[in-house]
Amino acid sequence: MKRLPFVLVAVIMITVMVMSACTTPTPVATNAPATEVATEAPVESTAVPEPTAIPLGTAENPIIMAMAPSATSQELIAGGEAVAAKLTELTGYTIVTVVPNSYAALVEAMGSGNAHIGWLPPLAYMLAKQKGYADVGLVVVRFGTNHYGVQFVANAASGFTAYFDPTTNTNTADASTALKQFEGKKPCWTDPLSASGYVIPSGMVANEGVKTQAAAMVQGHPTVINALYAGGICDFGATYIDARTTKSVIEAKPDVMEKVVVIYQTDPFIPNDNVSFATTLPEDVRAKLTEALVSMASSEEGQTLLKGMGYDVQGLDVIDDTFYDEFQVYLQATGIDVTTLVK
Secondary structure, three states: OOOOOHHHHHHHHHHHHHHHHHOOOOOOOOOOOOOOOOOOOOOOOOOOOOOOOOOOOEOOEOEEEEEOOOOOHHHHHHHHHHHHHHHHHHHOOOEEEEOOOOHHHHHHHHHHOOOOEEEEOHHHHHHHHHOOOEEEEEEEEEOOEOEEOEEEEEEHHHOOOOOEEOOOOEEOOOHHHHHHHHOOOOEEEOOOOOHHHHHHHHHHHHHOOOOOOOOEEOOOHHHHHHHHHHOOOOOEEEEEOOHHHOHHHHHHOOOHHHHEEEEEEOOOOEEOOEEEEEOOOOHHHHHHHHHHHHHHHOOHHHHHHHHHHHHOOOEEEEOOHHHHHHHHHHHHHHOOOHHHOOO
16 A cells, blocks of 8 residues: 655644534533433332231230130130130220140240230249240239138048148148158149149148159149049049139039048148230230229129139239249249249
């Protein structure tokens, strides 16, 4: 290829420079109002919204009231449903009842969300409290007191000497004399977490050096009375004072006070059953339920409904956990650890 002459190259470069100089300059930005810029329309979200939580206490998410299996199931279910219906009327909450098959199952229900209100015996409550499942709200009042004792009972034809005098409401001999009669005999106990139906009486018998046959764990204090009344199941048993007067027992067996006798009674040092609330229950819901239960216990109609559950509820006292301080001292002195009572 031939090279372009030098003069021709020079002419081309000068022409380009002139044309560049003649080009209109880019205008400098001024303070004039900016032209409105069109914006894109927002894109509609296609995400699925989070489901709204169903409020507790509605028909779709009812409050669950769990009953301790210390009375007959039929009595507990019928009585519990009547109390639940009244609570629904007073609070507006939908409340259903369940009866777990043991005290241990009742404790676990309080921690798993399968119970929001629990009618708990004292040792079951202490275990639930230790596990962080429940807080106490009220304690049952029976026969004018919120504490109770243990009674050892037997069939009147058993041959045991009754060292409890019902006319003076006192024992005529010490515990050692009364309980040594049970050597080699078969007891009826209620539940491993029952203070009066197993833990305390079995401990008393053991402390006296008395060796018994393998026990029949029959659940429920009325069941112990019924078993002794019928005979052939066990030789003696223990219940709270006085399980013989439970409605289901006294109505079916009018002569039970003569047929099943008290061998020995302790002083009333055990806290009565309580009404506890799951720790997950909102505070406002708990307050409303507590108010309704206190209202029930203060009216004749409410007292009838509460007593119909089979727990001999004659009233309810509002309490907190300090109510158990004295009993805790007793348990510590005896070496009983409630966490070891359930396998």
